[in-house]
Amino acid sequence: MKVPTNYHNPFITGQPALGSDFFGHSNILHNVQSFLKNDKLAHFFVFGKRRSGKTSLLKFIHNNVASADILPIYINLQDKADFSQNELALFFSKKIVSKLAFDFSFSENYNAIQFIEELLPKISEKNKIILFLLDEFDVFCEEKSSERKNKLIDFLHKASQKSVQNKIPFKLIIAAGENYRSEIQNKCAAFAGSGEKYYISDFNKKTTQALLQLSEPKITFGKKAIKKIYQYTGGNPYFTQCLAYKVYDAAEQNKSRHISEKMIKWQFAPTIKVYGSGAEVIWHRLADFHKIILYFAALNKSNFSAKLISSTARKKNINIQTQETSTALIKLKESNFLKEINCKKYKFSIEFFRKWIILYISKSEIETIYKNLTTI
Amino acid sequence: MPHTAINPFVYNSPVRGADFISRDKAIRRVLKETIAGKSQGNIWITGERQIGKTSLLKKIQAMNGEYTQKIIPYGTEKKLDSAFIFANVQGCKDEDAFFNVLWTSLNDHFTFELRKSQNSYSNFITAMEYIYSTKGYYVLFLIDEFDAFIETIAYKEPENANRFLAKLSSLLQEVDEIDNGSKAFGCVFASNHDMKELMTENHIDGRGSGLIVEALNLKWFTRAEVKQLADSYLKGNRIQFSEKEIDLCFGATHGYPYFTQKMLSLMFEARLEVKSGKIYIATVKKEFTEMFKETLSDWGGDRMPIRTLEKLKVMVKGMNLGETAIKMFVKLLEGYLQTKLALL
Numbered sequence: 012m013k014v015p016t017n018y019h020n021p022f023i024t025g026q027p028a029l030g031s032d033f034f035g036h037s038n039i040l041h042n043v044q045s046f047l048k049n050d051k052l053a054h055f056f057v058f059g060k061r062r063s064g065k066t067s068l069l070k071f072i073h074n075n076v077a078s079a080d081i082l083p084i085y086i087n088l089q090d091k092a093d094f095s096q097n098e099l100a101l102f103f104s105k106k107i108v109s110k111l112a113f114d115f116s117f118s119e120n121y122n123a124i125q126f127i128e129e130l131l132p133k134i135s136e137k138n139k140i141i142l143f144l145l146d147e148f149d150v151f152c153e154e155k156s157s158e159r160k161n162k163l164i165d166f167l168h169k170a171s172q173k174s175v176q177n178k179i180p181f182k183l184i185i186a187a188g189e190n191y192r193s194e195i196q197n198k199c200a201a202f203a204g205s206g207e208k209y210y211i212s213d214f215n216k217k218t219t220q221a222l223l224q225l226s227e228p229k230i231t232f233g234k235k236a237i238k239k240i241y242q243y244t245g246g247n248p249y250f251t252q253c254l255a256y257k258v259y260d261a262a263e264q265n266k267s268r269h270i271s272e273k274m275i276k277w278q279f280a281p282t283i284k285v286y287g288s289g290a291e292v293i294w295h296r297l298a299d300f301h302k303i304i305l306y307f308a309a310l311n312k313s314n315f316s317a318k319l320i321s322s323t324a325r326k327k328n329i330n331i332q333t334q335e336t337s338t339a340l341i342k343l344k345e346s347n348f349l350k351e352i353n354c355k356k357y358k359f360s361i362e363f364f365r366k367w368i369i370l371y372i373s374k375s376e377i378e379t380i381y382k383n384l385t386t387i
Numbered sequence: 388m389p390h391t392a393i394n395p396f397v398y399n400s401p402v403r404g405a406d407f408i409s410r411d412k413a414i415r416r417v418l419k420e421t422i423a424g425k426s427q428g429n430i431w432i433t434g435e436r437q438i439g440k441t442s443l444l445k446k447i448q449a450m451n452g453e454y455t456q457k458i459i460p461y462g463t464e465k466k467l468d469s470a471f472i473f474a475n476v477q478g479c480k481d482e483d484a485f486f487n488v489l490w491t492s493l494n495d496h497f498t499f500e501l502r503k504s505q506n507s508y509s510n511f512i513t514a515m516e517y518i519y520s521t522k523g524y525y526v527l528f529l530i531d532e533f534d535a536f537i538e539t540i541a542y543k544e545p546e547n548a549n550r551f552l553a554k555l556s557s558l559l560q561e562v563d564e565i566d567n568g569s570k571a572f573g574c575v576f577a578s579n580h581d582m583k584e585l586m587t588e589n590h591i592d593g594r595g596s597g598l599i600v601e602a603l604n605l606k607w608f609t610r611a612e613v614k615q616l617a618d619s620y621l622k623g624n625r626i627q628f629s630e631k632e633i634d635l636c637f638g639a640t641h642g643y644p645y646f647t648q649k650m651l652s653l654m655f656e657a658r659l660e661v662k663s664g665k666i667y668i669a670t671v672k673k674e675f676t677e678m679f680k681e682t683l684s685d686w687g688g689d690r691m692p693i694r695t696l697e698k699l700k701v702m703v704k705g706m707n708l709g710e711t712a713i714k715m716f717v718k719l720l721e722g723y724l725q726t727k728l729a730l731l
Contacts, residue, residue: 203514
C-alpha cells in the first residue's frame with residue numbers, strides 16, 4: 012500500500028485556519044486596535060453564524076496583536092459551561108497570574124469578588140493590556156440555561172465594568188453564534204448592548220476567489236468552477252474550504268491541473284457526506300419549529316413562500332399555519348439561513364445546508380419533532 | 388499444491404496481517420486527513436457491526452514505526468514523530484474511565500514513568516504534555532467503540548454526554564498546557580452509529596461548535612472484493628471456490644464483511660463434507676439462514692442503529708435464501724425498527 016506522506020492540499024477543514032490561510036476579515040485588526048486604545052470600553056462582541064470562522068478570527072487577532080504592551084489569551088469556553096462563578100474566576104485568575112508571572116496567593120475560598128476587587132487592579136501594575144479572547148460564549152446562553160449560567164455572564168459583565176471604572180487594562184473579545192444574538196441580548200442586554208460589536212459575514216465572491224487561488228500554480232480553479240463553489244456554499248468559510256479541499260483532492264488523484272465546473276458538481280454530494288458534521292452542528296442549534304420549516308423549505312429546489320411550505324407540510328400530515336410559517340421565515344432570514352429573493356419569496360443562503368437536510372433529515376425525524384411540539 | 392483443509396476464514400476476531408484486504412483506500416484517507424496533510428483533523432469511521440472497523444484501526448496501529456514521515460503540527464514549525472495509539476473504550480462507564488483508558492494505552496506504547504494522581508484527566512494531560520513536548524510525538528488515537536461509551540454516559544442523563552463531548556472537542560482544538568495552546572493530538576473514532584444518529588438516538592444536543600469530524604463510511608465488499616478475499620484466503624488450499632460459489636456468497640451477504648467471511652467459512656466446511664452440488668447449496672443456505680437469525684438477535688436487535696436495521700432490511704430483501712426466510716427476516720427487522728422509532 013502506498014502510504015501518503017507530505018500531502019499538500021492547501022485547504023483547511025480540520026482546524027481553524029491560521030496565518031496566511033485566514034481570509035476575509037483582516038480589517039478587524041483596525042477595530043480591535045481602536046478598541047484596545049479606548050479606555051471607556053472593556054468588551055467587544057464578535058457575532059457570526061456557526062462555521063463562519065469565529066475561532067479563526069480570534070486566533071488571527073491573537074497572533075497579530077501580541078506585543079510588548081498587549082498580552083492576548085485565547086480561552087475556549089465550550090467546556091466551561093458547568094463552571095460555577097468562582098471556578099471561572101479561579102480559572103481566569105490562574106491564567107493571568109501564570110502569564111504575567113506575578114505573585115498572587117489564592118485563598119482556599121477564592122471567589123469571583125476577589126477576582127474583581129483584588130486581582131484585576133493588580134493588572135494595572137504591569138503596564139500591559141490583558142486581552143481575553145473568549146470563544147464559544149453561547150454555551151452560557153444555550154437553551155438549557157440556568158441561574159448558574161446567568162451568574163457567569165454577570166461575572167464577565169462586572170469584570171468588564173470594573174475595568175472601565177478603574178481604567179484597568181483588562182479587555183474581553185467575546186465570540187458568539189449569531190443565532191444566539193437575540194438570546195444574548197435578552198439575557199444580558201446591558202452587557203451585550205454596551206460593548207463594541209463586529210459581525211462576521213460570509214466570504215464575498217472576491218474573497219472566495221482569493222482563497223481558491225491557494226491551489227495555484229499546481230492546480231487552478233476555472234472561473235465557472237469558482238462561481239459554482241460560491242453558489243453551493245454561499246461564501247460560508249467552512250463549507251468553502253471543505254468543497255475546495257475535496258475537489259483539490261479529486262483533481263490531484265486524477266492528475267488534473269484544472270478544476271472545472273463539472274468537477275465541482277461531481278464532488279458536491281460526496282463533500283456533504285464527508286463534512287456533514289459542520290451542518291449537523293447548525294441543525295442541532297435550531298429551534299424545533301425552525302427545523303420543520305427548513306425541512307419543508309429544503310424540498311423546494313428554487314424559491315419558496317410561506318404558503319408553499321405550509322401546503323407541502325400539510326400534504327405530509329404536518330399542520331403548520333401560513334402565518335406561523337411566515338414569521339419563522341422572517342426570523343430565519345434575519346439569522347441568515349435564508350435570503351429573500353423578492354417579496355416574501357425565499358431561498359436558502361447556503362445550498363450546502365439545504366442539500367445536507369435533504370440527504371440526512373428523514374421524514375420520520377420531522378414527524379417526531381412535530382409530535383413532540385404538539386404534545387407540549 | 389498443499390492439501391490443507393484448515394478453514395482459513397476469520398469472522399470472530401479482528402482480521403490482521405495478510406488476512407486484511409480491501410481497505411487500503413480507507414487507510415490512505417485516514418492518514419491524509421489526520422497527519423499527512425496540514426489540515427490534521429479528526430475522523431469518524433462508521434460501519435455496521437463486524438464490518439471491519441477494529442481490523443482497520445489495528446492495521447493503522449501496526450504502522451507504528453513504519454510511518455516515518457515527520458509531522459508538522461499545523462500553525463507550528465515543529466517536526467514530530469507519529470504514534471498510533473489504539474484504545475477500546477466500550478467498557479468505560481464515565482469520563483474518568485475514558486481518560487484512564489487513553490492514559491493506559493499511551494503508557495503501553497511509551498512506557499513512561501510519570502507520577503499518577505487520582506485525577507485521570509490531569510494524568511492524561513501530563514502524559515500528553517510529556518509525549519508532545521519531551522518525546523516529540525504527535526499522537527493519533529484510534530478509539531474503538533466510541534459510540535458504546537457515549538451511549539453509556541448518555542443513558543441516565545444526556546447532559547453527561549454533552550459535557551464530555553464539549554470537553555473532548557475543546558481538547559481536540561488545543562491543549563492549554565501544551566505549547567501555549569496547540570492541537571496536540573488527533574482522533575479516529577470508530578462507531579456503529581454515524582454522529583448524527585448517535586446524537587439523535589440518545590437525545591444529545593451538543594454544545595457550542597460541537598465535535599467537528601470528517602466522516603468515513605466503511606463500505607461492504609463488492610463482488611470483486613469478495614472474490615479477491617476468497618482467492619487470497621484460499622491460496623495454496625486444495626479447496627478453491629468457483630465463480631458460481633462467489634455468486635452464491637455475494638447473493639446471500641451482499642458483501643457485508645462479517646457475513647461474507649461467515650458464508651465463505653460455511654461453504655468451506657460444506658465442501659469438505661458434501662459431495663452433491665444441490666445438497667451443498669441447500670446445506671450452505673440452511674446453515675447461513677440459521678446463523679443469520681441467531682446473529683441478528685445476538686447483536687441486540689433493537690439496540691442496533693436505525694441505519695443498520697434499514698440497511699439489513701434492504702439486504703435481506705435481495706438475499707438468495709428463499710421466500711420464507713426473507714419474509715421472516717423482514718418481519719424481524721421491522722419489529723426492531725418499530726421499537727427503535729417509538730423510543731425517539
